[in-house]
Amino acid sequence: MTVPPTPALRPVISADQIQKRVRELGRQVSDDYRGQTGVALGMLENGFMFMSDLVRAMDVPVVCTFIKPRYKQTQQGAAPVLEIVFSHELDIQGKHVLLVEGLVHSGVTTEFLMGNLRGRGAASVKLATLLDRQSARRVPLQPDYFGFLVDEAFLCGYGLGSPEQTGRNLPYLAATT
Numbered sequence: 001m002t003v004p005p006t007p008a009l010r011p012v013i014s015a016d017q018i019q020k021r022v023r024e025l026g027r028q029v030s031d032d033y034r035g036q037t038g039v040a041l042g043m044l045e046n047g048f049m050f051m052s053d054l055v056r057a058m059d060v061p062v063v064c065t066f067i068k069p070r071y072k073q074t075q076q077g078a079a080p081v082l083e084i085v086f087s088h089e090l091d092i093q094g095k096h097v098l099l100v101e102g103l104v105h106s107g108v109t110t111e112f113l114m115g116n117l118r119g120r121g122a123a124s125v126k127l128a129t130l131l132d133r134q135s136a137r138r139v140p141l142q143p144d145y146f147g148f149l150v151d152e153a154f155l156c157g158y159g160l161g162s163p164e165q166t167g168r169n170l171p172y173l174a175a176t177t
Contacts, residue, residue, distance in 0.1 A: 026057020046102030049159030107141035
């Protein structure tokens, strides 16, 4: 069995830059959630590392949980429809939810989930993302907190996987070359 070669990586955002920005975001989120208990809802897989560091940078009470979207295509009439299904239902009635993502791209899944959480009675729903690729947005979605604006076609590291799903353990972000 041959193993395909790993694509060359070009560092884009250093580990020090990431950690500095995550600490700043942690202070900002803490200021906004002062006097409340937040529910940090991490979007798997890309958001796990960012969420881990972000909640450790916060100094307010926070409950941590995760959700994983699954996509399935169904046929409705003549056109296929993409359905978004989440891993489990969370009890968020009356709670302040902070949705945490590693990367917001088109925004379609995120907007759907935020609307779903509001519809299920969350007291508030805010979005924190490490990376915001606004140039790819297909819906009018604006994160409440973001680390970096990016335009690179494909990034891996700091929780984001390469096409082969490796590289999530890198402490920095890199573009494939």
